[in-house]
Amino acid sequence: MEALVRHTGTVAPLERSSVDTDQIIPARFCKRLGRTGYEDTLFFRWRQDPEFPVTAERHAGASILVSGPDFGIGSSREHAVWALRDFGFRVVVAASFGDIFRANATKNGLLTAEVAEDDAARLRQAAAARPGLSATADLEARTITADGLVVPFAIDGYSRWQLMNGLDDLQATLSRVERIDAYEAARPGWLPTTIGS
Helix, strand or coil: CCCCCEEEEEEEEECCCCEEHHHHCCHHHCCCCCCCCCHHHCCCCHHHCCCCCCCCHHHCCCCEEEECCCEEECCCCCHHHHHHHHHCCCEEEECCECHHHHHHHHHCCCEEEECCHHHHHHHHHHHHHCCCCEEEEECCCCEEEECCEEEECECCHHHHHHHHHCCCHHHHHHCCHHHHHHHHHHCCCCCCCCCCC
């Protein structure tokens, strides 16, 4: 997984709240194998409208999505994160996220930056008024900066560490393999173990 410490990109506004994972990617597209090839399925129903802002030409190439509250609620499909990543998004900004979506995002290198709804609304308004608006998400400072706005965001410490070091859950465990081996070597042999013989 590619590390994410600081990301600068253009912003696409999504003036919708309670965006569930079926709206992000309909279930019928979750039958594909693998983590790639979902770009054309992102917001599939909404993008039939040529004026849908996220996929409209004026926001082409955006890598930061700013949504209304409750983004990624609903079912636990990891495909929703894969579709966002395949489309080019590296950061999603909202006032709140579905818990499972947030966990899936971290495992796949997508920053979910939780901000106050007033700040999210200001970012959406700025992006709608100025297509091509550039913003920077800074995990060290825990801020989103755009058009003179400096917006603090919340993220738990472990997710922040994983993103900044480019580690999914398995890689995070393997990064501690020496400590794990030392612990296992020091344990009495009569205790149960998960290591095969």
